[in-house]
Amino acid sequence: MKATILNVGTELLVGSTLNTHSYYISQKLHEIGVGVLYHAVVGDNPVRLEDMIGYYYDTSDLIIATGGLGPTEDDLTKEIFAKWFGVPLYFSEEIREDIEARFRGFGRPMTPNNLRQCYVPEGAEILWNENGTATGFILEKDGKIAILLPGPPRELRPMFEKQVIPWLRQRVSQVLTSRYFKIFGLGESATEDRLSDLFAAQINPTLATYAKTGEVLLRVTASGASDSENQKLLEPMVEEIRSRIGDHIYAERDAELSEVLFELLRDKGLKIALAESCTGGMMADMLVSHSGVSEVFGVSVVAYDNAVKASVLGVPAETLETFGAVSEETARAMSEGISKISGAELCISVTGIAGPDGGTEKKPVGLVYMDLYNSLSREHRTFKQVFTGNRERVRQASAMKAFYEAIQWLKADLTIASKEI
Known part of the structure; x- marks a missing residue:
């Protein structure tokens, strides 16, 4: 399964808000064996958003869209995706009751524009939001999948980890397993030089280095039918890495x-x-x-x-x-x-x-x-x-x-x- 991450919001496009979604979602998708082809950002413009959906719909199996699910006039992600998937929106009393209950907890009445968040694309699976009023959705059509998520990280991340990842796991045949090494005192080029033959011969497992401030993260990844199968593939390479650069490894995980x-x-x-x-x-x-x-x-x-x-x-x-x-x-x-x-x-x-x-x-x-x-x-x-x-x-x-x-x-x-x- 190949994915595109499409972040919606003018505030991201102009740099007013730091876009952490692509980094976070890419990591999580990699862990479950979903490859990411593209990261994209589009402002709150319905025409451009529809153009982007059209492009990535043709090139990806999965589009994960973040943002644009709020109650304001420029929150149009749900409407544009419903149009693209050719389905109408219906009003959900269940979502309305959930939002009203949340506002009662806030100690104030629900504002009328929050009713916009009660509309659901027909046939979509609802992703409930434990920290906000914007529900997420999963849409499927002709083997293509769109997952719509709220923009605020405190709302997106629990929804993604508790609902989206389990849903995707059931649809991914291959399992990816990664082992990590944190390296200090040896730069990225020097690390690759010591492991040059392993990099040249890599098929499965694969290796990748990431230069960070003052250190290097080395990731070794195996692909197979199960985690236990992958661990068997990984162990010989892990031992070889330890023998060559063990004096510079301070952790075998992504830790500070x-x-x-x-x-x-x-x-x-x-x-x-x-x-x-x-x-x-x-x-x-x-x-x-x-x-x-x-x-x-x-x-x-x-x-x-x-x-x-x-x-x-x-x-x-x-x-x-x-x-x-x-x-x-x-x-x-x-x-x-x-x-x-x-x-x-x-x-x-x-x-x-x-x-x-x-x-x-x-x-x-x-x-x-x-x-x-x-x-x-x-x-x-x-x-x-x-x-x-x-x-x-x-x-x-x-x-x-x-x-x-x-x-x-x-x-x-x-x-x-x-x-x-």
């Missing part, structure tokens, strides 16, 4: 560095503390984006100014004067300082020159020192790197590098057993 670090700390019963200079709180922000992180993270100090490095973290004035704020010695003193404040087992410090100003011949823009300190064994692991790119890129790369090295250390030997010292 901060997420993997949090999970490792939680599983080992360890706590982390941060002392940030050039990253300016970015590392703390990455960690606290994950629910439950308070189990492992309690203290972060942004010591951007040397006076704060000295007064709060206890970095000796002599260290700052002799070696400078951007130095291995200062990084080590910062991590030891946050250790004394927090009592955490793993302490990370970052100090550097994010730019665009402040660099010298000896200490260029992009120079960063990162120190990891095990407060139980009193062991340091310090890393020096010169990152390229703008200020934001240097800060982000520094945070990601520090987290990656922390993950590697935790996987290797920084364990709860250290608490017995």
Whole structure:
């Protein structure tokens, strides 16, 4: 089955609203073995919408349309698709009762224009909306399928996952199974180079790389009659990938560095503390984006100014004067300082020159020192790197590098057993 995703809405076309639907729906369709041929966006114009339906109706088995199911005059998706499929609209008392009940829950009467949302294309299957008033629909004609979904993501996603995916699964003969690898410290071209013969010979399974900020996502996909059959196809290639680039793989799923670090700390019963200079709180922000992180993270100090490095973290004035704020010695003193404040087992410090100003011949823009300190064994692991790119890129790369090295250390030997010292 081949699909087109057609996003309807002038706000998407002019860039007023970020279009996340194509990304989300494509991922979900891939997981169940539905290939996507096209992404398209059209404004709230009935003539252009009808033209788009005509084009993609001829080239696709399935059109998934988002948006244009609201109560206003420019919400015409349902009407245009009904016209194209050659069916009339009928008024649904069941939908009217559902919308009225929802408005009673809001504590206000239903507005008259919401009655527009009670009309259903004849023969369509109704997709109920648990978070709004716009019902979705599935239409079929001559082997072609159209699925109409509401525009707001909080309405579309539950409808898609709970109703559309099960419906489509029953109609897809092939099953796709994917395994993922998150790779750090090896670029997309270098990853493909190490796996060049696998890429050249790929038939089933297939490989694909996706460059992300500072890292690479590698996807390996098998196609077969069942997930268990696909897993057997995948395993030899998965083992080969591990043997070739395992030193750069930090997760075998599509996860963030901060997420993997949090999970490792939680599983080992360890706590982390941060002392940030050039990253300016970015590392703390990455960690606290994950629910439950308070189990492992309690203290972060942004010591951007040397006076704060000295007064709060206890970095000796002599260290700052002799070696400078951007130095291995200062990084080590910062991590030891946050250790004394927090009592955490793993302490990370970052100090550097994010730019665009402040660099010298000896200490260029992009120079960063990162120190990891095990407060139980009193062991340091310090890393020096010169990152390229703008200020934001240097800060982000520094945070990601520090987290990656922390993950590697935790996987290797920084364990709860250290608490017995």
